[in-house]
Amino acid sequence: MSIDIDTARRVAHLARIAVKEQDLPALAGELSGILSFMEQLNEVDVTGIEPMTSVTPMRLKRREDVVTDGGQPEKVLSNAPDAREGFFAVPKVME
């Protein structure tokens, strides 16, 4: 499967990574190369095989539905690039 420039642009946007227009052809080429390597998987007969969901057969643990942590907004915000009045601050989201 070959990736064209439009697909590369779309994937970059979905991944929320800014890619300059002039860099898109090289990116499309790299992605195509990697995906063609993956094409080998089409040789495998996977009829009737369930996709693996857990590598070790274990039941997902349950616990009491109670608060185990919290009440430390300063610590939660301490690494934020921009925090104000107890909140993470971001650029305007809605017009």
Place this chain on the structure above:
Amino acid sequence: MTALNQLTIAEARDALRKGDTTSLALTEACLAAIEGAGALNAFVHHTPEIAREQAKAADARLAAGDAPAMCGIPLGIKDLFCTKGVPSQAASNILKGFRPEYESTVTSQLFGAGAVMLGKLNMDEFAMGSSNESSCYGNAVNPWRRGNDTAELTPGGSSGGSAAAVAADLCLAATGTDTGGSIRQPAAFTGIVGIKPTYGRVSRWGIVAFASSLDQAGPMTKTVRDAAIMLGAMAGPDAKDSTCSDLPVPDFEAALTGDIRGKKIGIPREYRMDGMPAEIEKLWSDGAAMLKDAGAEIVDISLPHTKYALPAYYVVAPAEASSNLARYDGVRYGHRAKLGQGDGITEMYEKTRAEGFGKEVQRRVMVGTYVLSAGFYDAYYNRARKVRALIKRDFELAFEAGIDSILTPATPSSAFGLGEMADADPVAMYLNDVFTVTVNLAGLPGIAVPTGLDGRGLPLGLQLIGRPWEEGDLLNHAYVLERATGFVSKPAKWW
């Protein structure tokens, strides 16, 4: 007289308990070695104050008696582990300045056992790489060289700083993490021991996530015995990681009996790759012969889906990475791009991630995004997960047939030169993981043991793969191999 920083964990433990040395003396010896090893670029954040404080506390505990095995042992910690108040940035610019408010379960357990942290170790960005060349800190350098050739070699990756630091005696041991071979390949490239435990043996809590269904932390040490000791301190149930097993942790060191008589060791024919260097071929057959001499039965086995492990891995791992790395958005921690007039939140995300992530990370996030996108999910991601189930089944059939462990080469070559792969296809670099990824896909324990030198004087290693949860047995097989090969070579100091 062996210098204090050259001791193994076991030697240091015994010396500490006898009162022949102190943790502070061990720690000072390591700090001095680190000071003189800037050329290796292994330690990227130095924490001498924390180290000295922990060493003094360990000495007090030792004096009081009843100190655990890891008490007072100076370690290096891979930058992927969150360490409270200490930079933990997964070798990425996007986490620049991040100082966690909490401690990872692994480091918390190690410190609880009295271990000492010397600093944080270099690695590939977000553990994505096989050469430590994708680090925001620059390359870590292998202490080994090709004879008198001064060309700098890779220590492997992603735990390249850990491998270089242990091989150069900058610390007694180090933590590593392994998603596709990131403990075992660098261990093999630097002549040390590295074990990736069974998936779920060690808590992943507080370790920056790459691919959550594959990631597992483990020790990187100078000997198999040290790996057994340190793994015991790292492993165990953890309520904070729901994939971490509740199984009790056995005494791994006690499993090192040196007796493997009657054990069946499988040699998988699919690991004999076309164009495999003769040296690797010989290393492998010599290893099998030594295990046979020790009383094991060598059995040819087939793991028919081996050739599909690498492509399946390079679908599953980037898919999980694209999801895990979505959190780096410039809002909660780390880097945020400077925004232009009129830039909204989407521009903030896109510019922040373009500036903060390096090339290889961007590439994998985009591959992952693509294979998970509508219309391709079934063709790539679900197909890869089905192939993964078949790869695991291959191993299960071998173990059901009575195989106790499987012997393979650890890497397809010895350490290559830094920069040598710069112009290569990304897929060429991925081939480094060809012998190790199967183990992550199947969730099994795997260990790399140094067993020889190549014609240029560089270390080569073999890998042993064990049954799930049987790390003790696996370590014992590795212990026999280690003793039989008698590998004691160290790099000549040039740094």
